[in-house]
Amino acid sequence: MPEKVKRSILSGIAGIVLVFLVLAMVFNVRGNLQKAKADTVTTTVTVTNSAPQWTVYPFEDPASATTTPTNVGTQVTFKAVATDANADDYFLAVCKTNAVTPHNGAPPTCDGGAWCISATTTSGTTSTCSYTVQESDTNETYEWYAFVCDAYEGGALCSSVSQGSGPSGSPFVVNHRPNFTVVSNDSPKDPGQTITWTTTASDPDTIRGGDTIKLFVCSTSGFNPTSGCTGETLATSTFVSSNPSASYSIPIPKPDMTYDGYVFIVDQFNLAATGTAQGSNSQWTVNNVPPYIVTSTITILNHDGSTDRLILTTEAGTTTGFKIRYQIVDNNSCWASGGGNEISSVIAYVYRSGIGQAGCDSASEANNNNCYPEITDFALQTCPGSTTAAIWATTTFTLWYHADPTVTSTKWETETWKASVKAIDDDSATSTLVEGESSIELDAFLALAIQESAINYGSVMPDVQSDQQTTTIKATGNTGLDQELGGNPMVCSSGGCGNSTISVDRQYWYLTSGTNWGTLPTSTYRDFLSASTTPVYSQLECPKSTSTTPASKPTYWRIQVVTAQPRGLYTGLNYFTAMMSTSSAW
Incomplete structure (x- = not known):
């Protein structure tokens, strides 16, 4: 068996043995343990007071900064939000120095003086306090130091200091009043001219490089620094x-009078100035100026209101009701201070153009033929008020019966009648005497009167001329006179002459005294009387009247009755008709 396999089998057997050994030990121990008794542990903790903490750092609202300073007399308002971990109410204290002392259950005090201290404020809400800037606060900037202090009665605490930040942070900036000491104006001036108010005034602030100031001139004492004059604004500066x-x-x-001009200065932040001139009344005066007549308006009117010619109507007397109409302009208005009319009188002059204004501008030049100076009968249109400069007026005048005519075939046919007018105001300022641009004709007034009431030939015998009798013609109009003569047959009125008559042509007229009845040849200077329906022309050449006493000239008369004219008293009627004579004979 390989060596590696042998080592793996032995390692596995060893592991199993180890597990059994551990389990045996555990069961043996548990079998020998006793059961433990229950117990408790006391816990304690002391919660201490903690100072409020800034949630929103203090700020000015609105910001009192260089470009948005606080005007003296107004408030700088401070705001902040603080949270107290103990949920205590708190105070906002804005101090003049970086030192504050809290007081248990009471507002803190600023060790170096306070700008303002708020009322108690709920934790987590905004606290506010304000300071009204005083006239005595002469600095342009003032530092402030803000603290929030709790209202805990058992050991009040204050936060760390804060001066805010940015434009709304410390310091606050004060805007001071300009100083306005002197004012004057250059009145009196005329209407249409300019009045200027000048001042001595300045602003003490320099933080912005020097504040700017503005002048207001008001018609009343009402003034709002923000909006200006509450009444009429007369003038403002930049x-x-x-x-x-x-x-x-x-x-x-x-109108010419003295007016109020209340003066006020504000700076660029609409802060009103201080000083003796602020709000003072710098009164200004308008000069009285003379009125003037509008020459194009001067119009002469006949008594019926027509403008083509003047017509005389009263023989050997005056014709009234002629008028001059014109417009007066016064730059002080038609209204006078205190009421009434600015225009106190008008003087007019009416004259023949050949005389001219220069020949008829004083009373000493008066002449009923051609110059009517210093006419004072005038009437003014009602003045609408002080904003009306122009007013219409009418002067009424009379002319004597012998005022010079200017129509065709008269001596002055190349002339007209003209008028000049001047006006005087209530301060006696007089306008220039000006002549109207228009003129008017004066019509010929053909009129005569016979001085005698009858031609009494007396007693005559047939074929014998009577004594010379006279009729005197008086020129009661404004021309020289010739005459047309006519008559009716003289009829028997008593004495037994029955229905007998004396024919018209038995009367003989002549212009040279002493001429005999029937002298031939006849002419315009002598002739037999004609019937009234076909009168004969008599070249009388009575002069034109030149005074209030009419000019006159006689006509002479004789009668010669025919043979066998029945005896008795005869009466008749002769007619005299005025004819304008050749002007060279006037």
Whole structure:
């Protein structure tokens, strides 16, 4: 048998023997053991207090950082979350130094002073406390050190310090108020001009390289640093490093008076300034400016409202109701401070164009023929209010009967009538006297009056001329006069002459005193009277009236009755018709 096989058989036998030996020993031991008695062990442990632990490290909400500082007067708010292994409530303490002292069952104290300490907070929830930044906090940054301390009454503990991290971590950044000490403006100014407010103001903060500030000018004292003026905003500046200025363009119209201008400065973080000028009233004044007349609006109207010609209607007197219409503009508006009209008076001038404005711009130049100066009877349109600059007005004037005509065939046919107007405001500022662009004709007014009421030839004998009688023609219109003469037969009115008549042509008229009845040849200067239906022309050449007393000129008369004219009293009626004479005879 090979050696290797022998060794394997012997190893197997040895193993079996070993197993039997072990089993025998076990059974022998168990048979000799005694049964043991039961027992207990006492366990003890002491659970100690543990400090709260940061779950969310402290942070500012919102972050008080260089670009988002906390304005003085507002709060910086700190938040954190801590978990207490003992499930105790906890406090958040934000200290000025890295030192805190816990107190059993009470809030901790910061050894170097506290920014804020929260109320008790349930473990695992957010704790909050806030600090209101004071005007006395003059630094731009302030470090803070946060701790969470439990409220355990038997030995309170605090966590390790934390200053947070990033922009919301320590320090918090303070934004201070600008300082605003001086303000002024360059009023008074006219409507349409610009008023500028200038200031002395600066901002103390430098951490951002110098803060910028902005000026507001408000019509009232109401102001919100975030949104600006609560009333009308008159002017604002841009953001500048110091001494901002702002300008206001005075609208047209703007009443002449003094106005409020409350001034405020804020910085780039909408923090209102401090200083004596902040919120002060920098009043501004609008100058009074003279009104002016719109020349293109000056229009002369007849008494019936027409614009083609002026028509006189009253013989040897005045015709009323003529008007001048025009527009007045006042850049202080038509409304006067305190109510009423800005325009206090209007002075108008009406004249023949040949006289011109220069020849009729004072009372001393008054002439009823051609110049009516300083007419003051005016009426204004109702003023709508202080935002209205232009207002219509009307001046009413009269003309004397002898005012110079300008129509064709008159002495002044190449001329017209014109008007100039000036206005005066309630501060006595006077506009320039301006002449209207348009003009109007003055019509010829043919009118006469006979001074005598009758031609009394007296007693005459047939074939003998009567004594000379006179009729006096008065020019009661505005032209020189010739006349047309006509008559009716004289009829018997008493004395036994029955139905007898004296024919019209037995009357003889002439313009040269002393002329005999029937002198020939006849002409426009002498002739027999014609029937009223076919009057004869008489070249009287009565001058045009030039004063309130009418010009006049006589016509002479004689009568000679025929042979055998029955005796008696005869009466008749002669007619005088005004004719405009050649203008060279005026």
